[in-house]
Amino acid sequence: MINTIKNFIxxxxxxxxxxxxxxxxxxxxxxxxxxxxxASVSDTLIRFGMNGVMVLAMVPMIQSGxxxxxxxxxxxxxxxxxxxxxxxxxMHGLFGVFGAMAMATPLAIIFGWGYGLLLNRVxxxxxxxxxxxxxxxxxxxxxxxxILPYDSPKMVWGYAGEGLRTTISxxxxxxxxxxxxxxxxxGEFFYFPTGVxxxxxxxxxxxxxxxxxxxxxxxxxxxxNPEFAKANGVxxxxxxxxxxIISTVLGAYxxxxxxxxxGFIQLYMGPFYMAFPAVAAxxxxxxxxxxxxxxxxxxxxxxxxxILTMTPSVINSIIQTDMSEVIRIIVSNGMILYALxxxxxxxx
Amino acid sequence: xxNQPILRVEHVGKTYYKNRVLxxxxxxxxxxxxxxxxxxxxxGKSTLMNILFGMSVIAExxxxxxxxxxxxxxxxxxxxxxxxxxxxxxxHQEFSLIPGFTVTENILLNxxxxxxxITEEVFGERLATLDREDMKKRASLxxxxxxxxxxxxxxxxxxxxxxxxxxxxxxxxxxxxxxxLVLDEPTAVxxxxxxxxxxxxxxxxxxxxxxxxxxxxxxxxxxxxxxxIVVLRDGEVVLDTKVGETSVRGxxxxxxxxxxxxxxxxxxxxxxxxxxxxxxxxxxxxxxxxTVRDVSLRVMQGEIYGISGLAGQGxxxxxxxxxxxxxxxxxxxxxxxxxxLNAPSESLAAGITAVSEDRRGVGLLxxxxxxxxxxxxxxxxxxxxxxxxxxxxxxxxxxxxxxACAKQYVKDLEIRCTSEKQKVQELSGGNQQxxxxxxxxxxxxxxxxxxxxxxxxxxGAKALVLxxxxxxxxxxxxxxxxxxSELEELRSICDRIAITDRGSIAGVLPASAPSEDFGLLMMxxxxxxxxxx
Numbered sequence: 001m002i003n004t005i006k007n008f009i010x011x012x013x014x015x016x017x018x019x020x021x022x023x024x025x026x027x028x029x030x031x032x033x034x035x036x037x038x039a040s041v042s043d044t045l046i047r048f049g050m051n052g053v054m055v056l057a058m059v060p061m062i063q064s065g066x067x068x069x070x071x072x073x074x075x076x077x078x079x080x081x082x083x084x085x086x087x088x089x090x091m092h093g094l095f096g097v098f099g100a101m102a103m104a105t106p107l108a109i110i111f112g113w114g115y116g117l118l119l120n121r122v123x124x125x126x127x128x129x130x131x132x133x134x135x136x137x138x139x140x141x142x143x144x145x146x147i148l149p150y151d152s153p154k155m156v157w158g159y160a161g162e163g164l165r166t167t168i169s170x171x172x173x174x175x176x177x178x179x180x181x182x183x184x185x186x187g188e189f190f191y192f193p194t195g196v197x198x199x200x201x202x203x204x205x206x207x208x209x210x211x212x213x214x215x216x217x218x219x220x221x222x223x224x225n226p227e228f229a230k231a232n233g234v235x236x237x238x239x240x241x242x243x244x245i246i247s248t249v250l251g252a253y254x255x256x257x258x259x260x261x262x263g264f265i266q267l268y269m270g271p272f273y274m275a276f277p278a279v280a281a282x283x284x285x286x287x288x289x290x291x292x293x294x295x296x297x298x299x300x301x302x303x304x305x306x307i308l309t310m311t312p313s314v315i316n317s318i319i320q321t322d323m324s325e326v327i328r329i330i331v332s333n334g335m336i337l338y339a340l341x342x343x344x345x346x347x348x
Numbered sequence: 349x350x351n352q353p354i355l356r357v358e359h360v361g362k363t364y365y366k367n368r369v370l371x372x373x374x375x376x377x378x379x380x381x382x383x384x385x386x387x388x389x390x391x392g393k394s395t396l397m398n399i400l401f402g403m404s405v406i407a408e409x410x411x412x413x414x415x416x417x418x419x420x421x422x423x424x425x426x427x428x429x430x431x432x433x434x435x436x437x438x439x440h441q442e443f444s445l446i447p448g449f450t451v452t453e454n455i456l457l458n459x460x461x462x463x464x465x466i467t468e469e470v471f472g473e474r475l476a477t478l479d480r481e482d483m484k485k486r487a488s489l490x491x492x493x494x495x496x497x498x499x500x501x502x503x504x505x506x507x508x509x510x511x512x513x514x515x516x517x518x519x520x521x522x523x524x525x526x527x528x529l530v531l532d533e534p535t536a537v538x539x540x541x542x543x544x545x546x547x548x549x550x551x552x553x554x555x556x557x558x559x560x561x562x563x564x565x566x567x568x569x570x571x572x573x574x575x576x577i578v579v580l581r582d583g584e585v586v587l588d589t590k591v592g593e594t595s596v597r598g599x600x601x602x603x604x605x606x607x608x609x610x611x612x613x614x615x616x617x618x619x620x621x622x623x624x625x626x627x628x629x630x631x632x633x634x635x636x637x638x639t640v641r642d643v644s645l646r647v648m649q650g651e652i653y654g655i656s657g658l659a660g661q662g663x664x665x666x667x668x669x670x671x672x673x674x675x676x677x678x679x680x681x682x683x684x685x686x687x688x689l690n691a692p693s694e695s696l697a698a699g700i701t702a703v704s705e706d707r708r709g710v711g712l713l714x715x716x717x718x719x720x721x722x723x724x725x726x727x728x729x730x731x732x733x734x735x736x737x738x739x740x741x742x743x744x745x746x747x748x749x750x751x752a753c754a755k756q757y758v759k760d761l762e763i764r765c766t767s768e769k770q771k772v773q774e775l776s777g778g779n780q781q782x783x784x785x786x787x788x789x790x791x792x793x794x795x796x797x798x799x800x801x802x803x804x805x806x807x808g809a810k811a812l813v814l815x816x817x818x819x820x821x822x823x824x825x826x827x828x829x830x831x832x833s834e835l836e837e838l839r840s841i842c843d844r845i846a847i848t849d850r851g852s853i854a855g856v857l858p859a860s861a862p863s864e865d866f867g868l869l870m871m872x873x874x875x876x877x878x879x880x881x
Contacts, residue, residue, distance in 0.1 A: 209737075212744040217720075218728055227710040231673055231702070232725045233693035291715075 015338070016286060019303050026310040033317035039189035040310060047305040049179070049196035050261040051277065053203050054254030055301045057247045058282040062292040063211065064243035065223030066119055068282070071130035072275035074115055074137045075251020078108035083256055083265050084164060087173055088152045094181075096174035097260050104252040111137075112248030116241030127289075131275075138272050145267045168265040175263040196261060203250065204294045210246075219243055223290055254278075280304055284338075352420055354379045354559050355528055360414035362395055362406070362583075369395050370583040373414070377528070377576075382550060382560045384574035384591075386567065388603055388658070388833070388870075392583040393563055397530055400561075401438050402431040418528070435527040437520030439534060443512050447505035452487040454504055455519045461486065490522035493556065494549040510542035514549075521553060529553065530561045535569060547573050565658055567596045567871050579603055600867030604835055625649040625827050626795060631678035632851075633662070633669030640665035640676075641851030647795070647829060652821055654842035654859070655831045658870050662851040663831050664705050667797040671695050671702045673710070683794060696729045701788045705799035705831070707777070711784045714773035718765060719754030721772050721783050726790045757786035761816055778809025785816055796820075799831040814841055835866055849874075 009017060030037050054072065061069045069075075082104025091099045115133055122129045146163040150156065155168045169175075176183075181195030210216045221229045222239045230236055255274070259265050282292055285300020316323055353376035362370040370392045377383050387393050398405060399412050402425025406412055415422055418434050425431045431438075445454050453460075461482035462468075467475040487500045496514050504512060513534055520526055531550070535543040543566075550573060554560055564570050570577060577594060579587035579602040587594065587602040594602075626647040633640035640662040647653045657663045669676030672692040680687040688694040704710040713721050726732040727745070733753070735746040754768035761782040765775060772783055781801060788796055798817060802810045818841060820826045832838050838845050839859045846856045847869035854869040868874075 225713050231710050233696040233729045
């Protein structure tokens with residue numbers, strides 16, 4: 001019995017166990033400070049569904065040894081372009097969401113290809129370069145959102161008649177178009193977006209399957225031991241580029257799923273910090289800079305989003321003042337800090 | 349006291365993890381004489397010097413047997429500092445100089461002349477200032493002893509290699525205590541004229557009363573300068589003689605010849621009129637430390653072809669170049685078709701596979717299972733072990749067949765493991781090597797390169813590895829090129845053996861040629877051997 005517990009702790013790792021215990025504590029404490037448990041669980045699940053695909057986008061690049069995808073905003077931009085285009089074309093419902101994804105895909109492939117070529121030139125420093133790829137692409141797009149020829153009255157600035165607004169509502173187009181498929185409610189507060197979960201797990205399944213193909217096996221080997229891969233006839237650069245493209249495409253899908261749950265498209269600085277929660281989540285899930293599995297994604301997203309959802313509401317109620325934004329920032333950045341210390345350990 | 353030797357080594361032996369590397373080594377060194385220490389790679393020279401210099405690796409692995417006397421008193425060095433204070437100085441093959449410091453500063457590093465001042469009284473000697481004038485004098489004195497033209501104010505980073513070597517030696521002799529100087533292959537990096545200067549200054553030092561141990565692979569130099577020669581082989585002294593009583597041939601014979609009986613020859617199946625499988629012309633390979641300059645060779649179908657030579661002479665570069673792992677040029681014709689170089693997948697597709705000498709770095713995925721390691725190459729290059737799913741839309745790994753295949757190899761090659769799912773990094777070196785072989789065999793190559801297959805593995809595994817190679821050659825007609833520093837091992841399994849020297853083939857001999865001929869080829873004495881190609 002003691003051995004089983006020991007093994008479990010060793011497998012899961014102390015950080016994950018502590019975070020899980022803290023999350024359990026928050027759920028237990030919630031009813032005592034008048035935070036509704038059913039609403040909390042529902043919120044956590046919704047946020048899990050919203051963010052899951054973007055966390056999944058970390059996996060291919062980690063597998064191929066490109067490190068954590070700090071350049072996720074690049075994929076997000078492809079997704080945003082797909083989303084605003086679908087709104088421009090007045091596409092509604094499932095047709096709108098999948099239309100947005102379909103239009104984002106070729107863009108994400110092109111962006112990812114260029115991004116991949118760049119990362120192949122900076123082997124060893126991928127993560128720092130990736131961070132700046134993300135930041136600078138967001139900056140370029142700040143200009144582009146203003147000058148791209150979108151003119152739907154739902155999206156442009158009212159007084160000027162041109163240039164996209166910072167926040168665009170998709171409520172009348174495709175909010176919850178996927179989420180509402182077979183969704184259900186318990187009482188007033190509990191809502192379960194079945195469709196989003198189905199979509200997330202389909203993505204996971206696709207990646208898991210891909211990792212078992214010849215190409216997927218080669219990709220994992222490139223990350224694990226590039227010299228070995230090369231000696232066995234694997235084209236390292238091609239595998240790395242492919243992994244970056246897949247990550248970027250997943251990032252584009254991820255943001256579209258996020259928007260259909262959230263109800264808004266956030267442009268301009270919106271994607272700026274989007275990579276960090278995803279990076280933090282996959283690391284908390286137990287991934288290292290060199291190895292990540294689908295399980296890491298699922299566990300990490302639940303833990304990270306759970307804490308992020310629960311901390312502000314529960315702690316706010318405990319200390320009786322509105323600190324939610326401050327606490328959210330502290331928790332979120334604290335986790336990234338923790339995650340980055342894990343990065344260093346992973347390198348040793 | 350005149351005939352009292354300054355250094356006496358008596359019955360010194362050493363084992364590393366039950367692996368004997370030195371056995372009953374005894375010799376003496378007199379004041380002012382030069383002793384040449386000669387032996388193949390792995391003969392035990394480095395271990396002997398590590399013992400003499402008190403390197404910590406010796407104490408950490410259980411110390412050594414026997415006794416060492418300096419000036420008639422027994423000494424036991426536990427750390428290099430002890431050896432230094434007893435007057436032993438050592439110049440290593442790799443330079444330990446600070447590139448941004450001047451020659452003088454390097455020579456007197458940590459032994460600088462000091463000015464005294466107040467801060468020193470308060471905070472201790474670390475804050476004393478340097479007496480540059482005196483340092484300059486001391487350094488130039490040391491340089492004078494060497495009799496070379498070296499400016500003490502030059503930065504190390506601006507010096508040619510040879511002069512860095514002189515700086516190292518000057519550092520050792522600048523210590524007034526140094527009475528025994530060990531030079532580990534000092535001429536290996538020097539040009540001929542620099543080497544000459546060095547040899548001359550060694551003579552000067554010896555005449556000044558310093559005893560020198562000179563380790564070298566250049567037998568001519570050893571003969572020309574030493575008073576006494578000790579040849580090590582497999583950790584034993586096989587020759588201890590005055591310089592006039594031996595020749596280059598005698599030393600070469602002592603170095604490589606084994607008294608032990610040859611392992612029974614089990615010859616490869618070789619057709620007399622077999623065709624040429626691999627033809628290499630003017631191959632060059634840019635492999636750090638193993639540069640290949642101009643190699644041409646022809647390997648026949650069904651042959652086991654050995655390549656040997658001293659470390660750094662390019663034998664390993666040949667395989668890495670042909671496999672496309674290192675930048676290479678020249679012409680390689682395989683199976684009648686020209687082979688594209690610098691493209692690993694081309695070589696693999698043509699039917700050439702290699703077992704790398706860098707087992708842990710290139711040969712294995714340490715963090716993955718045995719089965720994944722074994723099937724990887726076949727999976728990637730021959731699309732083996734895949735099964736269709738979704739009506740043939742996608743092919744994924746067939747885990748059942750992978751497991752069955754791995755199980756078979758575990759049984760055939762006697763890989764000791766808990767299961768084929770065990771991670772490779774948990775296996776012993778010998779079993780890791782078997783996994784490497786299994787991976788190569790599974791691709792069913794027409795030509796197999798095996799580099800250093802027995803390095804660092806125990807005797808039992810060694811025999812198994814060699815048997816496996818022999819079996820695949822005989823039963824499957826697999827042509828094998830085996831690259832090894834262990835000449836005797838090659839002679840037990842190969843048909844012909846090529847010896848590399850300075851990046852090209854010095855000669856090709858049948859495995860049955862006398863061992864001293866191989867030794868001479870290794871030493872670059874081509875003219876003294878009748879080479880039959």
